[in-house]
Amino acid sequence: MKRLLSIALFVFSLSLTAQINTDRVLLMGRNALYYEDYVLAIQRFNMVISAKPWLGEPYFYRALAKYYLEDYQGAEIDCNSAVERNPYALNHYVLRALCRINQNRYALAEEDYQKAIAINPLDHNSWHNIVLCQIELKEYERADSSLDVMLRHWGKESEQYTMKAQVSLLRTDTVQAEKWTDRAIELDDYDGKAWGLKAMFQGNRKEYKEAEASLDKAIMQLPRNAGLYVNRALARYNQDNLRGAMSDYDACLDLEPRNYIAHYNRGLLRAQVGEDNLAIEDFNFVLELEPDNTIALYNRALLLDNIGDYKGAIRDISAVIKDYPEFWDGYRQRAAIKRKIGDINGAERDEFKVLQARLDAAAGKKYPVRTRKKSEHNIEDYAALVEEDEHEEENEYVSEYRGKVQNRQAELQPEPIYTLTYYKKDSETNTYVAYCQELEELNGRNLLPLQLYLTDNEAPMTERQTEAHQLSISVFSEMLEKNPTDRDLLLHRALDYYHVRDFENGVADMDALILKDGPDPLALMLRAQCRFAQLEVSRTTANASDLRLGYLMAVQDYNKASDLMPDAPFLHYNIGCVQVQLGDYVAAQKSFSRALELDSHFPSAYYGRGVAYILGGQIEQGLSDLSQAGELGLYTAYNLIKKYSKEKKSHD
Numbered sequence: 001m002k003r004l005l006s007i008a009l010f011v012f013s014l015s016l017t018a019q020i021n022t023d024r025v026l027l028m029g030r031n032a033l034y035y036e037d038y039v040l041a042i043q044r045f046n047m048v049i050s051a052k053p054w055l056g057e058p059y060f061y062r063a064l065a066k067y068y069l070e071d072y073q074g075a076e077i078d079c080n081s082a083v084e085r086n087p088y089a090l091n092h093y094v095l096r097a098l099c100r101i102n103q104n105r106y107a108l109a110e111e112d113y114q115k116a117i118a119i120n121p122l123d124h125n126s127w128h129n130i131v132l133c134q135i136e137l138k139e140y141e142r143a144d145s146s147l148d149v150m151l152r153h154w155g156k157e158s159e160q161y162t163m164k165a166q167v168s169l170l171r172t173d174t175v176q177a178e179k180w181t182d183r184a185i186e187l188d189d190y191d192g193k194a195w196g197l198k199a200m201f202q203g204n205r206k207e208y209k210e211a212e213a214s215l216d217k218a219i220m221q222l223p224r225n226a227g228l229y230v231n232r233a234l235a236r237y238n239q240d241n242l243r244g245a246m247s248d249y250d251a252c253l254d255l256e257p258r259n260y261i262a263h264y265n266r267g268l269l270r271a272q273v274g275e276d277n278l279a280i281e282d283f284n285f286v287l288e289l290e291p292d293n294t295i296a297l298y299n300r301a302l303l304l305d306n307i308g309d310y311k312g313a314i315r316d317i318s319a320v321i322k323d324y325p326e327f328w329d330g331y332r333q334r335a336a337i338k339r340k341i342g343d344i345n346g347a348e349r350d351e352f353k354v355l356q357a358r359l360d361a362a363a364g365k366k367y368p369v370r371t372r373k374k375s376e377h378n379i380e381d382y383a384a385l386v387e388e389d390e391h392e393e394e395n396e397y398v399s400e401y402r403g404k405v406q407n408r409q410a411e412l413q414p415e416p417i418y419t420l421t422y423y424k425k426d427s428e429t430n431t432y433v434a435y436c437q438e439l440e441e442l443n444g445r446n447l448l449p450l451q452l453y454l455t456d457n458e459a460p461m462t463e464r465q466t467e468a469h470q471l472s473i474s475v476f477s478e479m480l481e482k483n484p485t486d487r488d489l490l491l492h493r494a495l496d497y498y499h500v501r502d503f504e505n506g507v508a509d510m511d512a513l514i515l516k517d518g519p520d521p522l523a524l525m526l527r528a529q530c531r532f533a534q535l536e537v538s539r540t541t542a543n544a545s546d547l548r549l550g551y552l553m554a555v556q557d558y559n560k561a562s563d564l565m566p567d568a569p570f571l572h573y574n575i576g577c578v579q580v581q582l583g584d585y586v587a588a589q590k591s592f593s594r595a596l597e598l599d600s601h602f603p604s605a606y607y608g609r610g611v612a613y614i615l616g617g618q619i620e621q622g623l624s625d626l627s628q629a630g631e632l633g634l635y636t637a638y639n640l641i642k643k644y645s646k647e648k649k650s651h652d
Contacts, residue, residue: 022048022055024504027537029061031501034537036460038065040500043466056085060092067095072102090119094126101129106136122153131163135170143167158188165197174201192221196228199235208238220642226255230262234387242269260289264296265385271299276306294320298330305333310341328354412615412640414577414608416456418570419529420522422448422499423465424455431633432603434570438521447488448495454570456604461499469496485516491523498530506530521564525571528557532578539581551582569598573605576612585616603632610637614644 029044045062048055063078079096086092097112110133116126127150134143144167150160161184168177178201184194199214215232222228233248249266252259267282283300287293301316317334321327335350418434434454443451449472461469476493480486494509510527514520531554535547555578562571576591592609595602610625623641630637 022051025051026058026061028501029058031503031534031537033061033065033068035458035501035533036068037466037501038069038460039463040461040466041065044501054085056082056089056092059085060089060095063095063099067099070102072099075099076103088119090116090123090126093119094123097126097129101133104136106133109133110137124150124154127153128159128163131167135167138170140167140171144171156187158184158191158194161187162191162194162197165194169197174204177201189217190221192218192225192228195221196225196231199231203231203235203238206238208235211235212239224255226252226259226262229255230259230265230387233262233265234385237265237269237385242273245269246273258289260286261387267296267299268385271303276303279303280307294323302333305337310337313337412611414580414611415604415634415636416458417529417532417574417577418454418456419458419533420495420498420526421453421455421458422450422495423459423461424453425457425459432601436565436568436570438565442522448492452495466500469499472496473500485512487513487517487520491526494523494526494530498526498533501533503530503534519560519564521561524557524561524564528554528561528574531557532574535581548582551578554578555582567598569595569602569605572598573602573608576605576608580608580612580615585612588612589616601632603629603634603637606632607634607637610640614640619644 025044026048029041029048032038032041032044042062042065045058045065048058049062052058059078059082063075063082066072066075066078076096076099079092079099082089082092083096093112093116097109097116100106100109100112110130113126113130113133117123117130120126127146131143131146131150134140134146144164147160147164147167151164154160161180165177165180165184168174168180177197181194181197181201184191185198188194195214195218199211199218202208202211202214212232212235215228215235219225219228219232229248229252233245233252236242236244236248246266246269249262249269252262253266256262263282263285267279267286270276270279270282280300280303283296283303286296287300290296297316298320301313301320304310304313304316314334314337317330317337321330321334324330331350331353335347335354338344338347338350420439434456436454439452439454442448449468473493473496476489476496480489480493483489490509490513494506494513497503497506497509507527507530510523510530513523514527517523531550535542535550535554539547555575558571558575558578562568562575565571572591572595576588576595579585579588579591589609589612592605592612595605596609599605606625607629610622610629613619613622613625623644626637626641626644630641
């Protein structure tokens with residue numbers, strides 16, 4: 001059976017290659033790329049490359065698919081081919097630079113960015129990344145000069161001043177670094193990186209209250225930055241706010257579960273507030289990462305003593321004393337534990353060593369330190385919290401290729417539309433389930449090979465799934481030659497076309513079905529989603545009038561489906577999403593409102609209406625709807641709330 005399947009696929013691919021329409025196959029590949037079906041995308045681009053190997057575009061798009069699959073070496077090779085065929089395309093150099101950065105080849109990456117700005121001297125992203133490459137290469141003077149060029153072009157943006165501050169720090173000029181930081185904050189009070197730097201300067205001056213306030217502002221803008229919580233914890237600790245510091249370490253570990261400093265410091269704080277067993281868990285984790293960390297070992301010994309594990313405590317202290325034979329606190333502590341278990345002779349031997357050390361020691365009192373650097377391993381400072389040796393800013397290379405392809409579109413967009421698909425992701429946050437009686441009945445007939453879902457969270461396909469749909473198209477095409485108007489065959493093949501991202505043929509099959517059998521709600525939905533999917537991919541390149549016509553046809557299909565299923569809130573939601581793309585924000589608000597009338601617990605509808613309100617200039621109403629979406633579990637709403645609360649404040 002497997003052999004027959006392989007032969008069928010081989011014959012099918014040969015027939016496709018023989019009759020290939022390269023423009024159409026390239027478009028199908030881009031469709032697949034947009035919807036994260038990277039394996040399918042690569043297959044499509046392979047076909048175009050085989051047919052027309054002199055084109056640079058398919059090599060570029062295949063490189064992009066490999067980049068998203070984290071095959072940076074393979075992507076770079078394809079970028080080389082794209083550059084050879086078209087050395088004047090800026091994107092070819094930009095993508096190759098990102099591939100090289102991910103292989104730590106910063107000098108070559110900078111060369112690519114230099115070629116990119118030779119094509120477009122005002123490409124901001126390339127200039128930004130040139131600076132970061134120069135920083136990685138420790139060429140700080142050149143980085144500073146590049147930033148001077150950026151300031152001439154983009155002098156009103158805070159980002160350049162924040163980067164100037166970082167370069168000044170690397171050149172050990174802290175005075176100038178703080179001046180640049182203050183300038184960045186003057187330009188943009190919402191620059192989280194600048195506030196993080198400001199807090200560092202304040203902390204160095206022991207202005208802990210001010211540092212905490214600065215970090216509050218930094219975290220408001222960069223809530224996913226674990227290092228900011230670590231820094232705020234230290235600021236709070238230095239104000240004796242132990243519970244506040246512990247909550248920050250908790251937040252850090254939610255983001256970075258293996259953060260060494262957070263575990264170590266939280267362990268110390270838990271010990272201070274009497275949470276001995278929890279503190280031991282933290283030190284167990286630290287010792288798992290660093291088995292030779294004697295300072296963590298001694299802290300665990302003290303905790304084991306507290307909970308009555310005297311054997312474990314003596315074991316840990318003995319290991320510490322072996323490394324630090326003049327650690328008198330260790331002898332004193334071990335002597336006390338030995339007395340608890342009745343080992344009087346052992347205790348007296350340890351106490352004698354301590355007494356002898358006291359007689360030999362010079363007079364004077366040593367005050368314990370509150371914090372120590374991570375690289376400092378003075379066992380006497382075992383009770384001190386740990387902080388990083390120096391401020392390290394993680395370089396964040398900017399690119400339109402960061403994140404998903406679809407995220408390159410405008411940020412202020414509704415959530416995805418609800419689509420009919422065989423594959424869905426499980427969402428950890430938005431748990432709303434859309435119900436469709438007609439879909440339940442279709443699944444109940446067992447007509448389809450898999451369960452068909454209605455979801456706004458479609459999953460990409462595997463290579464095996466893609467091949468299965470391609471073979472299915474071949475099989476059903478043969479069957480439709482004999483019976484070209486069979487409803488079930490048309491629906492089945494249209495779903496296959498949709499999943500291999502051949503939206504044009506998916507629409508054609510639904511046209512044939514509706515023409516024969518009249519309006520059918522699932523057929524109308526599938527035709528609309530195919531149209532919408534194709535339009536989303538081509539939105540930045542297609543003719544405006546063609547886009548408008550396509551979106552209007554999608555709205556028309558959803559309206560007809562809604563006439564047949566008047567109580568389906570997801571249809572009105574989908575209509576609202578399409579109307580947002582049409583720029584008809586008032587109509588979109590009404591459609592989302594209708595969806596909410598049918599189901600007041602529909603988070604994506606609140607989110608979509610919030611977006612429509614903001615796009616229509618009604619920011620306050622938009623923020624209210626986004627807040628409701630957040631309450632219902634759609635937590636991405638809070639990112640927009642944060643951003644547009646700032647705009648509302650500036651308007652007030």
